[in-house]
Amino acid sequence: MDNKLPTLKEIARRLKFSVSTVSRALHDHPSIGLRTKMQVKQLAKELNYEPNQTALFFKQQKTHTIGVILPNLKEEFFSQAINGIEDVAKINKYSVLIGQSHDDIDQEKQIAIAMKNQRVDGLIVSISKHTKNYDHFISLRKYNIPVVFFDRVPDLPTVHKVASNFNTGTKQAIEFLITKGHRRIGVINGPEEMKSSKERIITYMEVLQKKRIKIDLSLIVTTDLTQVKTFEAMKNLLDLKYPPTAILTINDYVALDAIQYARKSKLKINKDISFVSYANLPIINYLEFPPLASVEQYPYEQAKKATEILFDLFNADNIPDEEEKKYHNILIEGQLIIHKK
Amino acid sequence: MDNKLPTLKEIARRLKFSVSTVSRALHDHPSIGLRTKMQVKQLAKELNYEPNQTALFFKQQKTHTIGVILPNLKEEFFSQAINGIEDVAKINKYSVLIGQSHDDIDQEKQIAIAMKNQRVDGLIVSISKHTKNYDHFISLRKYNIPVVFFDRVPDLPTVHKVASNFNTGTKQAIEFLITKGHRRIGVINGPEEMKSSKERIITYMEVLQKKRIKIDLSLIVTTDLTQVKTFEAMKNLLDLKYPPTAILTINDYVALDAIQYARKSKLKINKDISFVSYANLPIINYLEFPPLASVEQYPYEQAKKATEILFDLFNADNIPDEEEKKYHNILIEGQLIIHKK
DNA sequence: CTGTTAGCGCATTCAT
DNA sequence: ATGAATGCGCTAACAG
Numbered sequence: 001m002d003n004k005l006p007t008l009k010e011i012a013r014r015l016k017f018s019v020s021t022v023s024r025a026l027h028d029h030p031s032i033g034l035r036t037k038m039q040v041k042q043l044a045k046e047l048n049y050e051p052n053q054t055a056l057f058f059k060q061q062k063t064h065t066i067g068v069i070l071p072n073l074k075e076e077f078f079s080q081a082i083n084g085i086e087d088v089a090k091i092n093k094y095s096v097l098i099g100q101s102h103d104d105i106d107q108e109k110q111i112a113i114a115m116k117n118q119r120v121d122g123l124i125v126s127i128s129k130h131t132k133n134y135d136h137f138i139s140l141r142k143y144n145i146p147v148v149f150f151d152r153v154p155d156l157p158t159v160h161k162v163a164s165n166f167n168t169g170t171k172q173a174i175e176f177l178i179t180k181g182h183r184r185i186g187v188i189n190g191p192e193e194m195k196s197s198k199e200r201i202i203t204y205m206e207v208l209q210k211k212r213i214k215i216d217l218s219l220i221v222t223t224d225l226t227q228v229k230t231f232e233a234m235k236n237l238l239d240l241k242y243p244p245t246a247i248l249t250i251n252d253y254v255a256l257d258a259i260q261y262a263r264k265s266k267l268k269i270n271k272d273i274s275f276v277s278y279a280n281l282p283i284i285n286y287l288e289f290p291p292l293a294s295v296e297q298y299p300y301e302q303a304k305k306a307t308e309i310l311f312d313l314f315n316a317d318n319i320p321d322e323e324e325k326k327y328h329n330i331l332i333e334g335q336l337i338i339h340k341k
Numbered sequence: 342m343d344n345k346l347p348t349l350k351e352i353a354r355r356l357k358f359s360v361s362t363v364s365r366a367l368h369d370h371p372s373i374g375l376r377t378k379m380q381v382k383q384l385a386k387e388l389n390y391e392p393n394q395t396a397l398f399f400k401q402q403k404t405h406t407i408g409v410i411l412p413n414l415k416e417e418f419f420s421q422a423i424n425g426i427e428d429v430a431k432i433n434k435y436s437v438l439i440g441q442s443h444d445d446i447d448q449e450k451q452i453a454i455a456m457k458n459q460r461v462d463g464l465i466v467s468i469s470k471h472t473k474n475y476d477h478f479i480s481l482r483k484y485n486i487p488v489v490f491f492d493r494v495p496d497l498p499t500v501h502k503v504a505s506n507f508n509t510g511t512k513q514a515i516e517f518l519i520t521k522g523h524r525r526i527g528v529i530n531g532p533e534e535m536k537s538s539k540e541r542i543i544t545y546m547e548v549l550q551k552k553r554i555k556i557d558l559s560l561i562v563t564t565d566l567t568q569v570k571t572f573e574a575m576k577n578l579l580d581l582k583y584p585p586t587a588i589l590t591i592n593d594y595v596a597l598d599a600i601q602y603a604r605k606s607k608l609k610i611n612k613d614i615s616f617v618s619y620a621n622l623p624i625i626n627y628l629e630f631p632p633l634a635s636v637e638q639y640p641y642e643q644a645k646k647a648t649e650i651l652f653d654l655f656n657a658d659n660i661p662d663e664e665e666k667k668y669h670n671i672l673i674e675g676q677l678i679i680h681k682k
Numbered sequence: 683c684t685g686t687t688a689g690c691g692c693a694t695t696c697a698t
Numbered sequence: 699a700t701g702a703a704t705g706c707g708c709t710a711a712c713a714g
Contacts, residue, residue: 005484007707018685023709031683054460055707058399059690065438073420082414086441095459097406098439100427118436119395143346256627286597288629348691359701364693372699396691400706 006047015039057119065095066310067115070126071103071152075253077279077299078126081150084303085124092311094121103128109136116140122310123147124303127154129225132193134159146313148328150306151299155195160313162306162330166196166278169295169334170203170248173276176293176336177246178211182274186219186237186244188230188254197222197250204248219244227257234261245273252279255291263289280337293338302332347388356380398460406436407651408456411467412444412493416594418620418640419467422491425644426465433652435462444469450477457481463651464488465644468495470566473534475500487654489669491647492640496536501654503647503671507537507619510636510675511544511589514617517634517677518587519552523615527560527578527585529571529595538563538591545589560585568598575602586614593620596632604630621678634679643673 012019025032025040057063099111134154153161190197221233249255255277269289280294353360366381398404440452475495494502531538562574590596596618610630621635
């Protein structure tokens with residue numbers, strides 16, 4: 001019952017050909033007789049011959065597999081990203097190996113090592129929220145494993161990356177709130193390690209300055225994205241002598257927690273206090289009290305672009321002219337999406 | 342710069358040993374001299390030697406990879422399931438290859454074929470909502486690729502499967518609604534192809550019968566899980582002369598759509614009409630008008646169990662005594678979780 | 683047009 | 699205690 005998979009050797013044996021003839025016939029090698037070719041293909045079909053990928057991987061030193069490391073799959077942001085990666089991979093006949101860091105640096109490192117050992121041909125990575133040191137990725141260069149980061153990218157010029165430029169989106173968001181009449185606009189920002197956190201604040205300040213609105217640093221608080229810390233952040237904001245009338249939160253999940261806290265504090269959402277956020281989760285549509293607007297960050301497009309770059313790198317690797325390496329650094333414009341209620 | 346990965350051969354060359362000695366040394370083979378062993382291990386460490394997995398896969402005819410095929414990752418139900426699979430895989434030092442069918446039968450088949458060609462050692466599958474024919478999975482037996490299904494499982498006795506027994510949960514749900522005073526209880530059921538759909542109705546009828554409540558078949562409608570069809574289903578229910586005062590929906594996503602429709606119809610949720618559902622999504626906590634209760638189906642546990650069975654099968658395969666194959670058919674009790682408001 | 687040979691990296695059997 | 703030889707499945711260089 002141990003139905004052995006057919007091999008070239010088996011086909012060759014039955015047809016009294018050599019293995020190489022069979023191999024060439026199946027590959028439409030020009031110097032194979034039509035008759036032979038037909039015979040071989042015929043039998044291959046009958047036997048349901050499929051080349052043994054593990055043998056190919058071994059021989060070609062290529063696994064036709066790309067690894068993906070991201071914080072988690074439960075955020076729809078990332079599962080949408082996966083779709084972008086899969087779509088590009090499929091076109092190129094590549095498989096996708098997924099690993100979740102669960103925002104844990106050690107797990108991230110471990111997965112990176114495992115993927116290297118698995119000999120993935122390349123890596124698409126969105127780093128954990130606390131990753132500051134990128135050696136576990138940089139060192140993969142020694143093994144000729146290209147890495148392209150997306151969304152949560154290292155703050156380094158010497159890596160390939162695709163990220164959302166939410167400066168535009170942030171600008172739109174703050175301006176939107178100002179247009180709505182808000183003057184005290186709070187920010188629940190992400191951890192300082194995240195490059196995006198700094199940028200958000202810079203844009204925030206720029207817009208306020210341009211609009212001649214006084215900047216009050218006590219309106220800027222941070223969360224590590226956990227509910228507990230978000231609640232703390234909200235408490236700090238609401239306990240201010242002059243609490244904000246609107247709050248920009250780092251993403252929709254944080255916004256949900258913040259909104260929950262505000263409601264517990266008997267505040268009327270979108271009346272006493274309004275929220276604007278990032279990500280534009282589909283679940284927003286089901287909420288009774290959603291944020292007013294979200295900056296869409298196009299995870300699918302980001303991930304797709306990152307994967308396309310990865311495949312470009314595969315090809316570029318073959319070209320010896322590697323003197324002046326250039327690092328891809330793509331920004332995808334985030335756009336403010338206003339939720340109609 | 343093409344930093345070749347170190348091989349046994351390289352270590353052997355440098356140390357003037359034979360490849361086999363090096364191999365044995367690294368494997369702590371008993372007949373290797375301590376001195377030699379130390380030397381080899383030392384150099385291996387210096388060179389960061391890691392065995393070439395592709396070579397091992399090839400030689401052992403094992404990829405140490407399990408494939409996972411499921412409808413999609415965006416449902417948190419499935420991303421939680423992935424966690425269960427990953428956790429067991431990690432313990433066994435296996436990698437996880439993920440494919441999404443997007444509830445499309447052709448894609449499901451294609452992924453199954455791709456995984457077979459990739460020579461995954463085994464498969465964990467949750468079938469698409471329309472899959473009725475299981476040949477693309479059954480045929481994998483010929484290649485000694487065991488398959489374990491979870492949650493959405495084929496209605497066949499001759500497969501390994503882990504599913505949620507929501508008969509208990511369904512019973513609890515209906516009884517809960519009856520306790521709350523409901524007598525006209527609607528059901529928005531899933532497609533008929535899904536085994537669970539039939540079971541749900543059977544349990545529904547049993548409970549009503551036991552409680553001496555008249556069964557009205559017009560209270561039972563179906564959806565293919567899309568919003569459009571769910572809206573249609575709701576319309577049919579609400580247009581009844583005596584519409585239901587409570588509705589059991591096949592899962593939380595459908596419940597959300599149904600609730601949305603009810604609200605558009607100016608019904609007061611949990612007053613004019615109540616909902617009970619399956620899955621127990623975390624997002625429920627953020628909703629203003631959540632279902633009253635959900636039947637938790639424990640995706641993590643289901644997937645974990647399925648993966649454990651798969652690894653059991655790997656081991657069982659080595660045992661020749663395969664005369665009386667037994668198919669695993671595990672049921673994990675679903676439990677009704679009542680959402681406190 | 684087709685066959686022979688070699689080699690990818692490793693574990694293993696057979697010699698010594 | 700160590701080395702040499704073998705083979706897993708496949709491709710490609712080399713040889714007719």
